[in-house]
Amino acid sequence: MIYIFFLLFILGTCLGSFISCVAYRYKLGISIIYPRSFCDNCSQTLQHWQLIPIIGFILQKGKCHFCKQKIPLSSTIIELAIGVIFIFNAIIIANANLIFTLLLVVWPTLISLEDYYTLSVDSIT
Ligand SMILES: [Zn+2]
Structure with a gap:
């Protein structure tokens, strides 16, 4: 059962990272597919290890690997929150009803x- 919780947490953090992106x-008016993820400050394309939810932030110590600009904590908090919500969803509802979580948590987030970034x-959406 712990493996399912771990997988749900990983899935939630990935989804949190995606919706932040x-x-x-x-806000920027660019495609969600292209270009690859980049630093807001120096526009360097991010490496794959920098894109791992939560871990990428920790490995970079909260700063861009290239220009050392501080990375906003908000997307990491959202990744963590969605991951935890996925676990609680599985515990409280007693099953892994991901559709329920998608509708009630991810979409409003x-x-x-979007509202926060662009008013x-x-x-x-
Ligand atoms: Zn940078």
Whole structure:
């Protein structure tokens, strides 16, 4: 059972990272697919190890590997929160109903981030 919780946590952190990325790219008006993830300050393309949710932030000690600019903590907190929510969802509901979590947690978080970044919400999200 602990493996399922661990996998749910990993899935939640990845989803949290994704929705943070989507909201931020919505703010910039760029595609969510291209270009690859980059530093907000120096625009360097990030390495794969830098993109691992939570671990990438820890390995870089909260600063960009290239320009040493401080990385905003908000996306890491969202990654952690969504990961924990996925675990609690599995415990409280007693099953891994990911559709329920997607609808009640992830989507409102995405809309909230879009609103936070742009003071608007896209009609298709
Ligand atoms: Zn940088």
